[in-house]
Amino acid sequence: MKKHQKITLALASATCSLINVAADVQAEESADLGDWDINAAVLYYTESDRVSAFEPVISAKKQINDDESISLKLTLDSLTGPSANGAVPGINPQTFTKPSGSGSYTTPANEAPLDDTFMDTRVAFNASWEQELSRMTRMTLGGNFSKEYDYLSLGVSAVVAHDINQRNTSFTTGVSFSNDTIEPEGDIPTAFGIMQPAGSTQPRQTSSDDKTIIDVLFGITQVIDRDSLFQVNYSYSQADGYLTDPFKVISVVDGTTGLPIIEDATTNLSQVVYENRPDSRAKHSFYTQYKRNFTGDVLDISYRYMFDDWEIASHTVDFRYRLKTSETTFWQPHLRYYQQSEAEFFQPYFVSGQQPAEGSDNFYATSDYRLGEMTTYTVGLEYGEKYQDYGWSIAAEFYLQSVSEPSVKVGQLAQQELYPDVDAFMLRFNYDF
Amino acid sequence: MRLIIFILGILSITACSELGVKPWERNVLARPEMSLDSAPLTSALDDHIYFSKEASSGGRGFGGGGCGCN
Numbered sequence: 001m002k003k004h005q006k007i008t009l010a011l012a013s014a015t016c017s018l019i020n021v022a023a024d025v026q027a028e029e030s031a032d033l034g035d036w037d038i039n040a041a042v043l044y045y046t047e048s049d050r051v052s053a054f055e056p057v058i059s060a061k062k063q064i065n066d067d068e069s070i071s072l073k074l075t076l077d078s079l080t081g082p083s084a085n086g087a088v089p090g091i092n093p094q095t096f097t098k099p100s101g102s103g104s105y106t107t108p109a110n111e112a113p114l115d116d117t118f119m120d121t122r123v124a125f126n127a128s129w130e131q132e133l134s135r136m137t138r139m140t141l142g143g144n145f146s147k148e149y150d151y152l153s154l155g156v157s158a159v160v161a162h163d164i165n166q167r168n169t170s171f172t173t174g175v176s177f178s179n180d181t182i183e184p185e186g187d188i189p190t191a192f193g194i195m196q197p198a199g200s201t202q203p204r205q206t207s208s209d210d211k212t213i214i215d216v217l218f219g220i221t222q223v224i225d226r227d228s229l230f231q232v233n234y235s236y237s238q239a240d241g242y243l244t245d246p247f248k249v250i251s252v253v254d255g256t257t258g259l260p261i262i263e264d265a266t267t268n269l270s271q272v273v274y275e276n277r278p279d280s281r282a283k284h285s286f287y288t289q290y291k292r293n294f295t296g297d298v299l300d301i302s303y304r305y306m307f308d309d310w311e312i313a314s315h316t317v318d319f320r321y322r323l324k325t326s327e328t329t330f331w332q333p334h335l336r337y338y339q340q341s342e343a344e345f346f347q348p349y350f351v352s353g354q355q356p357a358e359g360s361d362n363f364y365a366t367s368d369y370r371l372g373e374m375t376t377y378t379v380g381l382e383y384g385e386k387y388q389d390y391g392w393s394i395a396a397e398f399y400l401q402s403v404s405e406p407s408v409k410v411g412q413l414a415q416q417e418l419y420p421d422v423d424a425f426m427l428r429f430n431y432d433f
Numbered sequence: 434m435r436l437i438i439f440i441l442g443i444l445s446i447t448a449c450s451e452l453g454v455k456p457w458e459r460n461v462l463a464r465p466e467m468s469l470d471s472a473p474l475t476s477a478l479d480d481h482i483y484f485s486k487e488a489s490s491g492g493r494g495f496g497g498g499g500c501g502c503n
Contacts (some may be wrong), residue, residue: 233493
């Protein structure tokens with residue numbers, strides 16, 4: 001009976017369209033009824049001179065009976081280190097007020113300004129319940145909770161997968177809803193309000209704000225032959241509410257010299273205004289993945305095209321090749337290429353006199369490089385060992401972000417690098433109990 | 434939405450019906466490493482990194498979010 005159950009689970013697993021919902025669907029071959037199938041991983045991420053993150057995660061799945069399972073996942077995320085505040089470099093040192101408004105930090109001459117007060121810890125908990133509705137139909141219901149010092153996210157999701165054609169074809173449809181609340185240090189800045197010296201009253205509007213995100217997903221998974229299968233997904237994401245980054249600012253510079261305008265000569269505070277983004281965003285994604293076995297080796301390649309109503313479009317190609325070196329060991333190289341166009345309201349800096357008036361809620365601008373024209377590259381290598389009862393792997397990856405410089409840079413900005421490359425190193429360890 | 438379901442339905446009835454294997458031919462496809470998301474924790478960690486560093490997210494699954502990092 002138990003063997004029969006395992007075969008049933010294996011067949012279900014092979015044809016299941018695996019959707020990355022709250023608690024991810026695990027490979028089910030090793031799941032015995034009543035036992036917890038536990039996986040753990042820890043990630044160390046570090047950027048040169050910028051952010052570092054340490055992120056342990058553990059997940060557990062229990063097969064309650066033949067057609068029902070529950071999954072739980074706990075994630076911790078500890079971040080520390082400076083991040084770009086959006087201002088341009090200058091030929092003199094520049095001072096900026098911390099988000100709290102009670103202190104300041106100084107950026108050396110000719111360097112991209114980094115806010116070194118950035119530090120946060122996140123706790124996330126996901127739970128999901130998978131139930132077979134009929135012989136060919138499965139449903140997964142999920143719930144997500146994520147809490148940071150200044151951020152709370154609550155979400156629910158539902159996914160239904162239906163198999164036809166002797167389980168060679170699977171249709172998947174899903175919907176998720178989340179409600180996020182942000183209560184940033186120093187409150188929510190007024191759109192295009194001018195940063196004031198530490199200790200002075202800052203341009204602020206409210207203490208907190210929120211946003212809602214609704215995602216809808218349709219997918220089809222098709223088995224091609226004994227060694228290969230592919231998946232095609234379309235997803236739509238609608239975000240409404242506060243989508244601005246309360247910590248990002250935009251420099252105001254002299255139209256001839258390109259020098260940052262001095263807001264306060266006593267403290268050497270540069271004139272910067274707080275950014276403002278639209279309060280809605282609609283994203284469309286097309287995703288396709290192909291997987292093929294070559295006598296034990298596994299090719300895994302995917303492509304994603306995304307576009308949104310902020311005029312951002314992106315291409316992502318991901319390639320992995322799992323090279324089986326023995327019955328228990330493997331090596332897996334990983335390459336990823338990502339390219340995005342800039343948001344229509346991307347604005348590296350304002351020429352003095354052209355910046356919107358404080359409180360111009362209907363004008364949008366950001367200098368956040370993550371919404372600029374950018375190309376990123378990931379190169380990684382993983383080594384793993386897998387045995388009957390357990391397995392482990394270790395991976396090292398290098399990640400490079402290359403951001404395009406503005407086509408027009410006035411005065412001294414022509415000699416400055418507004419968006420220097422960001423390179424990061426990642427080390428990940430996985431253990432399957 | 435109906436159009437998408439219709440297109441997916443047509444695809445499955447026509448081209449896709451020529452593809453596939455018999456139930457007893459699934460020994461390779463049933464291996465854990467042949468799952469479309471064979472390392473869910475790795476995918477989740479990667480998605481979180483890229484979500485916080487780039488303007489796109491999701492595709493394989495839902496768009497993610499749940500953190501103030503972007």
